[in-house]
Amino acid sequence: MSEHSPLDLAEGDPFGPHNLPYGVFTTADEPGRRRLGVRIGAHVLDAGAAAHALGSPYASLLAQPSLDPLLAAGRTAWRDVRRALTAWVTVPAHRPEIEPLLHPLDAVTLHLPYTVADYVDFYASEHHATNVGRMFRPDGEPLTPNWKHLPIGYHGRAGTVVVSGTDVVRPSGQRKAPADAAPVFGPSVKLDIEAEVGFLVGTPSELGRPVPLGSFRDHVFGLTLLNDWSARDVQAWEYVPLGPFLGKSFQTSVSAWVTPLEALDAARTAPPARDFPLLPYLDDAAEEEPGGFDVRITVEINGEAVAEPPFSTMYWTAAQQLAHMTVNGASLRTGDLYGSGTVSGPEVGQRGSLLELTWNGRDAIELEGGKRTFLEDGDEVVLTAWAPGPDGTRVGLGEVRGRIAPAV
Template identity: 60%
Template sequence: MTVIRVPDGSPFGHDNLPYGVFSRPGEAPRAGVRLGDSVVDLAILLGDDVFAASSLNPFLAQGRARWTEVRARIGELVAGDVPDQAVHPVAQVELHLPVEVADYVDFYASEHHASNLGRLFRPDSEPLMPNWKHLPVGYHGRAGTVVVSGTDIVRPCGQRKAPDETAPTYGPSRRLDIEAELGFVVGTGSPLGSRIGVGEFDEHVFGAVLVNDWSARDLQAWEYVPLGPHLGKSFATSISPWVVPMDALAAARVPLPGQDPEPLPYLRGGQWGLDIDLAVEWNGEVVARPPYREMYWSPAQMLAHLTVNGASARTGDLFASGTISGPEKEQRGAFIELTWGGREPVVVKGEERTFLADGDEVTITATAPGANGGRIGFGEVTGTIRPAAGD
């Protein structure tokens, strides 16, 4: 038996206990929970084969009461002696996509981001569309290209047309960007023709992950009218391997900054945000610190909106916040905002930079207040840009 030691100040203390899917060399992926620098094999710890699956989905489908019970039981067990064969150093396992993603919806919930993008994409119009403060604008992304942190990102090819060009050309994206976001994982869904009210968030949503919604701005700017982003986003969306349970984020709940006009009744209530601090590292240097607490629309409002038309939700649905940007320049969660469309380069490791170059690595991390007065961590979502594939 082993007692798991948690290093002082670890963001993976007893008040976090995020879930993931790991594998040891030559073995199949299975579910684990992270404590300190260890991964605990849940099928062994709890003697329950639902955790021997290659995704968290079977556990997520068991619902809120079971999530609460399992979290409490894990907390008790990892505080004492744990069987040796259930404990692995995190550095010695491979981490996998924790969830089999059903549908993926990306919102646009930061007023600062939406205003900045509006100014950059549509300089002659009002930055916010008339609908923006009435509903959380969102769209469906490609679930099949949600990948786990660490997956290389191949620079996408596609059609680009700069404003001064008369026709589009084909080639690798010249304006490859990131979007630092928070994603929410649906545990138990809802049937077709019903809806999930703003007050029912806790029953349905299991936890949160970090998201990097890689974006090819040149592809996006040319393609996105009138049906929205497609190829400029669908090549890859990275998520962090650890799903932080909503239960671990209870101490992070804060009021929203404020909504004016007051939203329609189906979006009232559930108006809480999360006090999560993100950091965006470009080749190891922090270039932005987006604050989740500045988001205009709340996670509960996003889910209520998503299902208000009777759309069903499923175990494994992922909905993300959209880029998290605060009011200050150094709080912007996308490089197109940070460099104002590439016109105001940022200095990274002594070099002026605008969009991503091949070989660049971007890592997003985040922490939040935990139940024990310290900080809990999301770990990281990271990716390295590889050159475009040849034809």
């Protein structure tokens, strides 16, 4: 056994063999060659090269420039590849072949690891939806009449989903304050974040055939952190009657890492108790597996933590969202990505958007660099998260990082 091996991780490393998230990387000496990698500690393993070195039957599947072929291969392949990867990084006899194929994370460039086919975003936190309703409908019911009957969502723009680290150019658009006589055009002055969890579809489905709750694991490969950047002033003027459009579609940032569902078995948890009857296709009371995930998110602005949204509080689960968005017969494609919607908990410090944290700009938050109501040019937002793993470990979900660049 070699000394000081990158595979000898510190106790409690959230990117140990119990995690093994997938990504795509390039190296400085071969910047044009994208490779499928798996994160282990502070390194990334060239998965295709490892599979070839060890004679794996999945070598051709892993020697690819993206995660797309593995996503399309289906659940049996996902399970078998994960088992093989776990053995490659834990069995001492494999170290002579594996160690030369490990690249330090700080020496590689990470890329969006899959092709986004479609992008859908939901509105699944009762705390977030209630806060928004109280802000914009102070004299009415906070939740719309349909909110507890179905997971509300909208269809976003797949082509503007970007990998963590990509700058966010401040969007321009129309906006109109209630007191203004007419709309004006210009850069958004209410640029916001939405801390979310994204779910990545692997196995497609047939057009005309809904995907039931119990088939969630057959279709969803894994999850990733997601920041749904939002221009609140543009959104407020445009969203009636058809919902978000330009206020959302300019950019969505995702982590460079996709965590397989199997790595999160210990993080499965029951969703909050529901006080409303659900139609049969959404009723998960009899499902064998709890639908929630205990993911703990931290939101930082310019290096200062401003919120810790708990994903376990989400009213609608990822399985229910998948069932709802296919119940009309809409088909799934490999690479479909859907966001949970803003994650917010019951406490002020658990709110996953500046809209809520500052109550639409009324209450500024204090940062070392000055007060903030919404994002200013040069601000950098970082989302990180972890979930409980097996035997008291933590499963890290990587990060989503984005810096605000001035409008063009």
